[in-house]
Amino acid sequence: MKDEKKITLWELYLTKEIGIEFKACLYFFAILFYYCCYRMLNGIFDASILHMAVLIFTCYIIGYIQVYVLWNFDEADSMGVKEVAGMIICTALYSVVSWFGNWFDRNIIVTLIFAAYILFTYFCVFLIYRSKRRIDDKKLNEDLKLFQTRHKKSE
Secondary structure: OOOOOOOOHHHHHHHHHHHHHHHHHHHHHHHHHHHHHHHHHOOOOOOOHHHHHHHHHHHHHHHHHHHHOOOOHHHOOOOOHHHHHHHHHHHHHHHHHHHHOOOOOOOHHHHHHHHHHHHHHHHHHHHHHHHHHHHHHHHHHHHHHHHHHHHHHHO
């Protein structure tokens, strides 16, 4: 009989894909917010569908790179050289795409501020994931204590 408690390859793959989907949506929203603020500050109150399409596509591609190539750095347990390198690489990728995609009218100052914004976003997401893990650990420990208490009472 097959062990039903064992995680299958499909479940591992699906977990990674859901993580990538979440990352793509999270970073798309953060970058779209910056993009829209830039546009509004310039008196433009609509957004380019082409820019948004390239943006979401870029978020998915970089999400795959983060998960499968760059150690899923934003979900790491601690911030080290490897994680900072991952953040810098992905920030550079976003900045290059924004430059060639003309998201910010090839304004070097706005693009550099965008890069700083992306680095800050990565750091915030790292902190959020770390906090979530700590909360999940506490909940699991509480559940384990509750289970052990119930198990002792039933003996």
